[in-house]
Amino acid sequence: MHLKNSVSKRIVQLMLVVFALFTFMGVGDEDARFRDLGHHLMCVCGCSQILLECNHIGCQYSDRMRGELAAALDRGDNDDLTLQSFIQKYGTTVVAAPSTTGFGRVAWIMPFVALLAGMATVVLVVRSWRNRPTPAFADGVQPIRGPELERFRDQADKETDL
Amino acid sequence: MSQITSMALPQIGSFALLLALGLAGYSFLVGAFALIDKGPGSERLGETARRAGIAAFGTILLASVVLVTAAFTDNFSIAYIFHHSNRDLPGPYKFAVLWSGQEGSLLFWSLLLAAYGFILRLRYKTDPRLFAYASVVIAAVQVFFLLLLNIAAHPFAILEGQIPPDGSGLNPLLQYPEMVIHPPMLYLGYVGFTVPFAFAMGALIMRYPGEKWIHITRRWTMVTWGFLTVGIFLGAHWAYSVLGWGGYWGWDPVENASLMPWLTGTAFLHSVMMQEKRGMLKTWNMWLVFSTFWLAILGTFLTRSGIISSVHAFAQSSIGPWFGWFLIISFAAFTGFYVANKSHLRSEHKLESIISRESSFLFNNLLFVVACFVVLWGTWFPKISELVQGNKVTVGAPFYNNVAIPVALFLLLLTALGPLLAWRRTSFESLKRNFQWPAAGALSIGVLMMILGVRPWKDIAYFYSLMAAMLAALVIFTVISEFVRGGRVISRHTGFGLFGSMVHLWHRNTRRYGGYIVHFGVAVVIIGILGTPFNKESEKEMGFGDKMNLGPYTLVCQSYTQDDNPNFSNEWAIINVFKGNEQITTMYPERRLYKASSQPQTIPRIYATVAQDLFLVNDLYIVYEGRNEDTGRPIIKAHLNPMVPWIWIGLIIMIFGTITALIPNAAPLPARVPARVQTAPAVGAGD
Numbered sequence: 001m002h003l004k005n006s007v008s009k010r011i012v013q014l015m016l017v018v019f020a021l022f023t024f025m026g027v028g029d030e031d032a033r034f035r036d037l038g039h040h041l042m043c044v045c046g047c048s049q050i051l052l053e054c055n056h057i058g059c060q061y062s063d064r065m066r067g068e069l070a071a072a073l074d075r076g077d078n079d080d081l082t083l084q085s086f087i088q089k090y091g092t093t094v095v096a097a098p099s100t101t102g103f104g105r106v107a108w109i110m111p112f113v114a115l116l117a118g119m120a121t122v123v124l125v126v127r128s129w130r131n132r133p134t135p136a137f138a139d140g141v142q143p144i145r146g147p148e149l150e151r152f153r154d155q156a157d158k159e160t161d162l
Numbered sequence: 163m164s165q166i167t168s169m170a171l172p173q174i175g176s177f178a179l180l181l182a183l184g185l186a187g188y189s190f191l192v193g194a195f196a197l198i199d200k201g202p203g204s205e206r207l208g209e210t211a212r213r214a215g216i217a218a219f220g221t222i223l224l225a226s227v228v229l230v231t232a233a234f235t236d237n238f239s240i241a242y243i244f245h246h247s248n249r250d251l252p253g254p255y256k257f258a259v260l261w262s263g264q265e266g267s268l269l270f271w272s273l274l275l276a277a278y279g280f281i282l283r284l285r286y287k288t289d290p291r292l293f294a295y296a297s298v299v300i301a302a303v304q305v306f307f308l309l310l311l312n313i314a315a316h317p318f319a320i321l322e323g324q325i326p327p328d329g330s331g332l333n334p335l336l337q338y339p340e341m342v343i344h345p346p347m348l349y350l351g352y353v354g355f356t357v358p359f360a361f362a363m364g365a366l367i368m369r370y371p372g373e374k375w376i377h378i379t380r381r382w383t384m385v386t387w388g389f390l391t392v393g394i395f396l397g398a399h400w401a402y403s404v405l406g407w408g409g410y411w412g413w414d415p416v417e418n419a420s421l422m423p424w425l426t427g428t429a430f431l432h433s434v435m436m437q438e439k440r441g442m443l444k445t446w447n448m449w450l451v452f453s454t455f456w457l458a459i460l461g462t463f464l465t466r467s468g469i470i471s472s473v474h475a476f477a478q479s480s481i482g483p484w485f486g487w488f489l490i491i492s493f494a495a496f497t498g499f500y501v502a503n504k505s506h507l508r509s510e511h512k513l514e515s516i517i518s519r520e521s522s523f524l525f526n527n528l529l530f531v532v533a534c535f536v537v538l539w540g541t542w543f544p545k546i547s548e549l550v551q552g553n554k555v556t557v558g559a560p561f562y563n564n565v566a567i568p569v570a571l572f573l574l575l576l577t578a579l580g581p582l583l584a585w586r587r588t589s590f591e592s593l594k595r596n597f598q599w600p601a602a603g604a605l606s607i608g609v610l611m612m613i614l615g616v617r618p619w620k621d622i623a624y625f626y627s628l629m630a631a632m633l634a635a636l637v638i639f640t641v642i643s644e645f646v647r648g649g650r651v652i653s654r655h656t657g658f659g660l661f662g663s664m665v666h667l668w669h670r671n672t673r674r675y676g677g678y679i680v681h682f683g684v685a686v687v688i689i690g691i692l693g694t695p696f697n698k699e700s701e702k703e704m705g706f707g708d709k710m711n712l713g714p715y716t717l718v719c720q721s722y723t724q725d726d727n728p729n730f731s732n733e734w735a736i737i738n739v740f741k742g743n744e745q746i747t748t749m750y751p752e753r754r755l756y757k758a759s760s761q762p763q764t765i766p767r768i769y770a771t772v773a774q775d776l777f778l779v780n781d782l783y784i785v786y787e788g789r790n791e792d793t794g795r796p797i798i799k800a801h802l803n804p805m806v807p808w809i810w811i812g813l814i815i816m817i818f819g820t821i822t823a824l825i826p827n828a829a830p831l832p833a834r835v836p837a838r839v840q841t842a843p844a845v846g847a848g849d
Binding site for chain 2 (some may be wrong): 036048
């Protein structure tokens with residue numbers, strides 16, 4: 001029994017190591033950058049679609065914008081410079097997500113603030129629930145019988161589900 | 163005769179709406195008075211209010227029938243029919259005209275609310291006083307919608323000037339079979355949350371003793387949740403099948419509007435169990451059910467006020483302030499009643515251990531509410547940014563992918579862990595024992611995916627995919643292990659086979675095991691979504707005989723053809739699809755030009771069959787985009803969307819789970835009794 005447990009433990013440990021090895025190695029490539037940046041830009045034709053997903057025939061913008069994106073990557077522009085050039089040309093709404101500077105930062109921070117505030121609230125609630133005093137029984141209390149016992153049995157059924 | 167009918171229809175419809183307003187107003191005011199007044203006649207007065215509510219359903223139904231009749235009889239004297247129908251519109255879409263525009267959809271909303279109210283008022287004997295309170299709350303909401311219909315968005319408004327010979331036609335995007343089903347499902351969900359809210363509000367006002375109101379509303383909530391789920395997924399499927407961009411969810415404000423009440427509604431379905439079983443979270447549940455109702459109204463406000471731009475919102479109109487005021491008044495009313503009665507909502511029990519079902523529900527609720535906040539925040543941020551710094555920003559998929567996906571992954575982890583935790587207290591040893599094999603299975607899936615070529619370091623999207631796959635696998639293995647473990651126990655006690663025991667296990671506690679089936683469905687949906695980063699696409703001008711390669715498929719253009727019918731003219735490509743050297747199918751992507759509205763529409767074709775692809779790994783999606791304006795050559799765009807069919811399969815499993823959770827529990831089977839015990843004398847009760 002002990003042997004079986006230790007073998008299964010080792011299998012799990014081995015899989016964890018293999019998983020970690022695969023996860024923390026390697027680098028990105030140019031195609032991935034094009035795809036990534038193309039999905040961070042909006043087509044400005046009014047279709048409200050991500051640049052690489054705009055499917056309008058005769059769209060006046062998407063083909064040209066894709067060309068501009070490819071040219072920027074060929075020139076060796078970094079991601080920030082590429083996005084800035086698009087913002088200068090097409091305005092702030094060309095970027096598919098708020099920036100991580102200025103007021104745009106608030107958009108990114110608030111969800112995590114909400115999560116942390118929620119976590120703190122849950123911890124406080126849990127703590128107050130755990131510290132709640134258990135009702136004390138008077139001395140010489142008799143074992144519960146009859147309908148009250150049935151009520152507790154019913155409660156136990158509900159809580160154990162089986 | 164037909165001219166008389168034509169003139170009479172809008173009059174009948176208008177009168178029916180006015181009468182409905184009077185009846186709903188009576189049901190609300192007199193119903194409320196009867197609840198406050200303790201005099202001898204109050205019961206009979208309350209009965210008249212109940213009957214007025216029932217009659218209101220009849221009159222709203224009449225108004226709806228009149229509007230549909232007007233659509234079928236091409237009554238273009240009614241402005242709404244002129245703007246949303248035309249003579250050659252096929253019958254099912256003429257029926258769908260009822261919910262295709264602003265005024266009609268508000269009438270449809272009102273009809274569904276009246277129908278829910280009708281059922282509720284018929285079943286009042288379950289608990290007459292609680293039902294009377296709920297009836298008054300529903301009547302109040304009904305009055306708001308009927309005021310809107312009678313004053314601000316009248317569906318029977320007469321077109322000024324000469325009656326045109328034909329209508330403007332229905333928006334081409336809406337001329338798709340799913341549009342006949344999707345909005346009713348979504349509205350049944352939106353509107354349905356009014357019922358649990360009405361019961362909660364009633365229970366709060368009357369300081370209802372015990373948790374019976376939760377038992378009464380449980381089925382309403384689950385059915386409503388099921389409708390909303392189907393509605394959201396049908397909307398996603400419609401977007402996938404009609405919009406032609408190869409995706410099913412774009413984080414558009416209108417999509418977000420449906421997701422927000424779904425998230426809080428799902429949280430409520432979980433947290434309400436805490437109140438039922440442990441008498442905890444009473445205040446939280448009140449606010450959660452109110453938020454769900456409120457968010458459903460907020461979603462309607464978003465899509466109809468024009469305050470937030472969206473590709474598929476209703477036209478801008480003057481009804482925004484109406485919804486704004488309704489949101490404020492309903493919030494103030496609920497807060498007022500809460501403050502007055504909050505002492506009634508004290509929790510009855512204490513939390514005994516942090517490793518327990520209770521704490522898992524707390525965290526589950528936290529994550530659902532945070533997810534809802536993320537969606538709400540993202541939807542409103544462009545407006546906030548405009549107000550604060552004067553320029554608009556876009557909040558699209560990259561924002562939600564970076565913020566909402568991590569939250570969703572944590573939720574998935576809790577979905578897997580939750581079933582392993584017992585109420586009150588779970589020993590760490592038992593958790594470890596039950597968790598180790600599902601965890602080992604999930605890790606194996608992760609390793610297998612990396613061996614198959616998923617490289618999480620290349621893109622954060624791949625990393626999310628890998629995590630989602632592992633967590634989805636964890637959920638699936640946990641659900642299976644729970645069924646097997648419980649089945650084995652029953653099998654030992656009854657001598658039944660394992661499968662029969664598992665079926666009996668589910669039947670003894672349909673809610674719990676139906677819920678696990680829903681979890682299983684959610685995991686399958688996640689498997690369908692996690693293929694997104696691996697999508698491939700190709701676009702090409704294709705003449706006769708031209709080829710395009712995409713993944714394992716080769717597309718060969720065989721021909722193009724055209725057709726014409728009274729509603730639209732169309733052009734479509736005939737594309738032969740090869741896998742290797744074998745032709746596996748022919749696809750017909752189409753492009754239509756609707757005559758009444760002069761609007762074009764692409765109809766993509768989608769191919770996925772088990773025969774060719776056992777695990778439905780590839781969804782081949784072809785769009786005929788039209789002709790290149792310069793060369794005149796047709797353009798074909800093809801997408802290869804891995805795993806997408808699993809999203810729709812997952813939905814079916816989720817709905818199956820929801821239905822099974824609604825089935826009443828069976829009695830436990832008699833245990834197999836050893837022979838020597840059978841001969842023992844019976845033990846007296848109480849011994």
